Amino acid sequence: xxxPAFIVLVVxxxxxxxxxxxxxxxxxxxxxxxxxxxIFWREVLGDEAFGPSLWLTLRIAGLSTLAAAGLGTALAFxxxxxxxxxxxxxxxLQCPLYLPHLVAANVVIxxxxxxxxxxxxxxxxxxxxxxxDAPRLVYDAFGWGSVLGFALKETPFVAVLVYPxxxxxxxxxxxxxxxxxxxxxxxLRRIVLPMSWPAVATAAVITFAYGFSSFEIPSxxxxxYPKVLSNWAxxxxxxxxxxxxxxxMVVGLLxxxxxxxxAGVYFVLAARYDAMLTAIRAGKTT
Amino acid sequence: xxxxxxxxxxxxxxxxxxxxxxxxxxxxxxxxKAKGTEVVFSxxxxxxxxxxxxxxxxxxxxxKRFGVKVKRQPYKDTVDVxxxxxxxxQAGKKADGSIDLVWINGxxxxxxKTAGVLHGPFTDQLPSFRQYYDAKxxxxxxxxxxxxxxxxxxxxxxxxxxxxxxxKVKEPPRSFEALRAWAAQNPGRFTYPAPPDFTGSAFVxxxxxxxxxxxxxxxxxxxxxxxxxxxPAAWSFLNAMKxxxxxxxxxxxxxxxxxxxxxxxxxxxxxxxxSPTTAEAEMAKGTFPKSTRTFVxxxxxxxxxxxVGIPFNAKNVEGGKVLANFLLxxxxxxxxxxxxxxxxxxxxxxxxxxxxxxxQLESIDLGIxxxxxxxxxxxxxxxxxxxxxxxxxxxxxxxxxxxxASH
Numbered sequence: 001x002x003x004p005a006f007i008v009l010v011v012x013x014x015x016x017x018x019x020x021x022x023x024x025x026x027x028x029x030x031x032x033x034x035x036x037x038x039i040f041w042r043e044v045l046g047d048e049a050f051g052p053s054l055w056l057t058l059r060i061a062g063l064s065t066l067a068a069a070g071l072g073t074a075l076a077f078x079x080x081x082x083x084x085x086x087x088x089x090x091x092x093l094q095c096p097l098y099l100p101h102l103v104a105a106n107v108v109i110x111x112x113x114x115x116x117x118x119x120x121x122x123x124x125x126x127x128x129x130x131x132x133d134a135p136r137l138v139y140d141a142f143g144w145g146s147v148l149g150f151a152l153k154e155t156p157f158v159a160v161l162v163y164p165x166x167x168x169x170x171x172x173x174x175x176x177x178x179x180x181x182x183x184x185x186x187x188l189r190r191i192v193l194p195m196s197w198p199a200v201a202t203a204a205v206i207t208f209a210y211g212f213s214s215f216e217i218p219s220x221x222x223x224x225y226p227k228v229l230s231n232w233a234x235x236x237x238x239x240x241x242x243x244x245x246x247x248x249m250v251v252g253l254l255x256x257x258x259x260x261x262x263a264g265v266y267f268v269l270a271a272r273y274d275a276m277l278t279a280i281r282a283g284k285t286t
Numbered sequence: 287x288x289x290x291x292x293x294x295x296x297x298x299x300x301x302x303x304x305x306x307x308x309x310x311x312x313x314x315x316x317x318x319k320a321k322g323t324e325v326v327f328s329x330x331x332x333x334x335x336x337x338x339x340x341x342x343x344x345x346x347x348x349x350k351r352f353g354v355k356v357k358r359q360p361y362k363d364t365v366d367v368x369x370x371x372x373x374x375x376q377a378g379k380k381a382d383g384s385i386d387l388v389w390i391n392g393x394x395x396x397x398x399k400t401a402g403v404l405h406g407p408f409t410d411q412l413p414s415f416r417q418y419y420d421a422k423x424x425x426x427x428x429x430x431x432x433x434x435x436x437x438x439x440x441x442x443x444x445x446x447x448x449x450x451x452x453x454k455v456k457e458p459p460r461s462f463e464a465l466r467a468w469a470a471q472n473p474g475r476f477t478y479p480a481p482p483d484f485t486g487s488a489f490v491x492x493x494x495x496x497x498x499x500x501x502x503x504x505x506x507x508x509x510x511x512x513x514x515x516x517x518p519a520a521w522s523f524l525n526a527m528k529x530x531x532x533x534x535x536x537x538x539x540x541x542x543x544x545x546x547x548x549x550x551x552x553x554x555x556x557x558x559x560x561s562p563t564t565a566e567a568e569m570a571k572g573t574f575p576k577s578t579r580t581f582v583x584x585x586x587x588x589x590x591x592x593x594v595g596i597p598f599n600a601k602n603v604e605g606g607k608v609l610a611n612f613l614l615x616x617x618x619x620x621x622x623x624x625x626x627x628x629x630x631x632x633x634x635x636x637x638x639x640x641x642x643x644x645x646q647l648e649s650i651d652l653g654i655x656x657x658x659x660x661x662x663x664x665x666x667x668x669x670x671x672x673x674x675x676x677x678x679x680x681x682x683x684x685x686x687x688x689x690x691a692s693h
Contacts, residue, residue: 030372030401049688115551139537223537224480225687238365239482240393241676242400245369 017256024249031242040246044254052226054254060143060218060228061211064150069204071151072158073196077188079159080166093163096156104153105220108145112137138221145221146228150211158203162196169195198273205266212262213255229255313413316604321353325605328367328388331360332543335567339628343621344613352608359385362541363484364394371403371597383599386606390438391592392430392484393672398595399437405596405603407436412607414614415439420635425591431505431671438593439610440633442622444560445662446488446587449655453577454555461584462496466523469530475555477532477539477548480687481679485542485559488588490682491670494520496585501667508673517678521685528686538687550574560590562662563629566653570626579655586667591633616643625653 025036044050075093083089099107111117119134128134138145169192177187218228227235229251237248325348331337337358345356361367367388374383390398398404409415419440420426426440427433450458454475459468469476479486495501498516528535532554539545542559549557550573568574594613596606612618616639619632629652636644652659 028376030376030403032400049683115548115553136533139533141536219540224540225537225683235482237369238363239676239679240365240397240672241680242397 017253020249020253020256024246024253026243026246028242028245031245033242033246040250044247044250049226049232053229053232056143056222056226057212057228057230060146060150061208063143064147064154064211065204065208067147067151068154068158068207069200072155072203073162073193073200075155075159076162076166076196077192079163080170080192081184081188085167093156093160096153097160099153101149101153101214101216102220105149105217108149108152108221109138112145112148114138139223141223143218143222146218149217149221150207150214153217154207154210158200158207161203162199165196165199166192198270201266201270201273205262209259209262212258229258310413312411316411316607317352320602320604320608323602323605324355324357325386325602325609326357326359326384327609328359328361328385330364330389331362332541333564333567333628334571335628336630339622343627344609344618347617348609348612352612354605354608356609363482364388364390365397368394368398368401368403371398371599372401374599375401375403379599381599382601383597384601385597386600386602387594387596387609389441389592390595391590392669393675395429395434395438395593395595396432396672399432399435403598404437405598405600405606406438408596408607408610409434409436409439412439412611412614414611414616414634418614418616418619418634418638420638423635425589426633429591429593430669430675434593438595439614441592441594441613442619442630442633443589443591444631445562445582445589445666446492446558446560447562447564447580447582447657447662448587449549449557449559449565449574449578449580451549451552451555451575451577452579453575458556458579458581460581462493462523465583466527469527472555473530474532474534474553476527476530477535477545477554478558479541479545480538481682483541485545486538487675487679488560489558490520490524490678491675492583492585492588492667493523494678495667496583497523500585501670504670504674505668508671510673510677513674513677514681517681517685520678521681524682524686525689528689546573561629562631563625563652563656565655566625567627567629569653569655580657582657582662582665584665586665588669589662589666590669616647620647620650623647624650625656629653629656 022036024040025038026033026040027036079089079093109116113119114134114136116138118137119128122128122134123130137148170187173191174187177191182190213230215230215234219231219234222228222231226232233248233251233255235248236244236251239245239248327340329336329340337360340356340358345358348354348356367385367390371383371385395404415421425443429438448458455468455472459465465476478489481487481490494517497519503516504513531538532548539548542557545554545557546559546568548554550568562580565574565578565580569576569578594610596603596610600606614634616634619634620643622628622630623632632647636647639647
């Protein structure tokens with residue numbers, strides 16, 4: 001049943017990766033480059049732009065994941081606890097998912113940029129002498145603009161993933177817990193949160209992997225230097241110098257590698273968590 | 287069959303109306319083959335005026351005159367298209383490509399020509415090219431020093447201009463030295479797009495011309511060592527200006543559209559670009575203040591020709607040729623020149639036009655913000671070879687973008 005999907009995935013993924021490795025070794029027949037070498041890996045890893053780029057990418061992916069996981073989980077719990085699961089609510093939660101990342105990035109500029117809504121309001125109420133004097137949240141050195149952009153997009157994503165878990169946990173154990181005298185806060189903390197962990201963790205891993213490799217948001221909200229890894233790869237790939245393309249492939253492969261490590265860690269932790277749950281259940285039945 | 291005959295007759299009659307001097311059987315065949323097809327035109331998408339000229343003027347005219355449907359496909363940077371074609375070539379996709387005509391020039395043309403991803407030579411087959419163009423003029427036969435060899439057809443001419451708001455800037459700085467002083471007196475009000483964006487790259491190239499003793503020394507041959515020796519002067523100029531730029535030079539706009547947006551918002555008081563009439567079009571749309579004007583540096587500004595080429599694997603080569611031929615025709619070149627539509631300077635040779643056509647061309651009002659054609663012409667400097675471009679862009683990243691601003 002899964003064979004066609006599996007074959008497509010394996011063929012596309014592994015041949016794609018294979019070609020990327022070949023190109024990263026500098027083999028580009030169209031530009032007359034045919035001898036493989038490791039020089040492009042050394043060039044990228046030794047480039048003074050590499051460290052700052054990696055650090056910026058990790059910072060943006062990490063902080064936006066923390067924000068999205070926290071806010072998204074809270075949003076899902078609120079929705080599960082205080083409203084009925086109507087189609088309107090689902091629609092409300094899902095709607096932001098259809099907002100393209102590019103649009104989210106421009107929303108951040110229009111609201112938080114130096115000539116954006118936020119700056120103009122600060123100027124109007126007299127907190128900033130000129131709109132341009134408002135605090136700098138876009139194109140900033142730290143990467144707050146990108147963190148906000150990702151958080152804006154991924155919070156609803158986390159909420160949509162966590163919501164069914166929270167709802168099921170509440171429906172199954174909520175009434176019992178309540179008759180036993182538990183408060184709503186207690187129920188959310190001690191029943192709903194532990195039962196939602198798998199969804200929260202999965203959503204967080206996907207969010208991080210996305211933030212680590214995604215292009216649009218940091219491309220619009222980021223600085224000329226340093227650039228996040230994906231933007232740096234694009235800059236190298238679109239350079240008119242042919243020899244710049246293998247370097248782009250190296251950066252792309254480093255992004256893939258980072259995500260592979262993350263996925264590995266996640267699978268190990270998930271397996272341990274499952275084993276722990278099985279052990280608890282086994283303990284209860286005996 | 288009847289339909290086919292009809293179409294041949296129709297296309298021949300439309301050709302007759304276009305005043306072609308000699309019958310051209312091969313071209314008639316091209317027209318007949320192209321009729322009823324769709325042609326995909328890959329074009330820089332960063333300007334609303336250009337996009338709407340293609341969608342609202344070129345496309346309907348092509349449908350009406352030749353029965354060809356034009357589909358515009360925007361790109362952010364021409365190199366994206368060259369990369370795509372190169373990947374397709376390496377993957378063995380020799381036919382059935384997704385682009386039939388691409389707007390291209392300069393370093394991207396050189397890259398595409400080197401990689402062999404352009405169809406051609408084809409320009410000699412275009413009646414418009416044979417009739418209205420000076421096939422021997424240096425700005426038609428070469429593109430940034432690369433021989434064109436018939437692999438791209440001249441689409442228009444561009445000259446770099448600076449754009450300023452005359453309500454805020456009483457007297458624009460008409461030299462690079464004056465620009466540096468102006469930036470220091472008006473902190474945060476000037477910036478330029480980060481190379482390798484083509485507008486930013488052109489700005490930096492002009493700084494290189496101005497601070498290293500002019501362009502002439504680089505023209506005879508590519509001498510990267512000479513350039514390397516000269517570049518530090520340009521970097522010290524730009525780094526001295528850096529703390530006074532928008533955002534204190536800590537970051538730069540990623541292209542002309544973003545810089546124009548900053549100008550529209552009043553964050554910066556100057557912008558720049560390769561089109562001498564750009565300000566006119568933006569004022570007409572209401573995005574630029576009515577007090578917008580343009581100027582050129584006393585050192586001169588870069589002028590170049592831009593072209594259209596046909597990809598090696600174009601699905602509709604005939605359609606690509608018919609569109610190219612139409613874009614090169616006096617009708618399209620004159621329409622394109624109107625700043626209310628686009629304002630791109632014609633690439634054709636005005637002396638080859640009929641009197642009526644020449645009058646039509648001369649009667650176009652270039653608007654209050656466009657410099658007189660004579661002033662532009664007397665401030666024209668050429669492009670240098672693509673190898674220099676790569677070197678300058680790379681060094682700019684290291685010596686300017688990655689350097690902390692000095693205080």
